[in-house]
Amino acid sequence: QVPLVESGGGLVQAGGSLRLSCSASGRIFSYATMGWYYQRPGKEREFVAAITWTGSSAYYTDSFKGRFTISRDNDKNAIYLQMDSLKPEDTAVYYCASGFSCSDDTCPASYPDYFGQGTQVTVSS
Numbered sequence: 001q002v003p004l005v006e007s008g009g010g011l012v013q014a015g016g017s018l019r020l021s022c023s024a025s026g027r028i029f030s031y032a033t034m035g036w037y038y039q040r041p042g043k044e045r046e047f048v049a050a051i052t053w054t055g056s057s058a059y060y061t062d063s064f065k066g067r068f069t070i071s072r073d074n075d076k077n078a079i080y081l082q083m084d085s086l087k088p089e090d091t092a093v094y095y096c097a098s099g100f101s102c103s104d105d106t107c108p109a110s111y112p113d114y115f116g117q118g119t120q121v122t123v124s125s
Helices: none
Strands: 004-007 010-013 018-024 034-039 045-051 058-060 068-073 078-083 092-098 119-124
Touching: 004 092, 018 034, 018 092, 018 119, 034 068, 034 078, 045 068, 045 078, 045 092, 058 068
Parallel strands: 010 119
Antiparallel strands: 004 018, 018 078, 034 045, 034 092, 045 058, 068 078, 092 119
16 A cells, blocks of 8 residues: 555646645554645755644644645545645645654654655646
């Protein structure tokens, strides 16, 4: 079983919205902080957002605060990334991530052990 599988990417105009989904295997989802990373062409993979197991805490890179919302459904072993007010610079491959930690003031506090295969998000101007 593939540990993490993303879906929901696509082509959207600037100002539009997309909702990414990630389905996870139980062994790496249960009680885990989960998150999203992105990788733009020619750039390193970077942190987007994370959410704790209970959903009580969520963390975002500053450039995505107020535009992106991370959520999870523990009954479905799934996390989501609602992406609103998309900009051309958001164009990237987005990866679901697991096997990392966050502290109260630092997220991520470690590098993920697992990534999905990625889903392409393209925002046209």
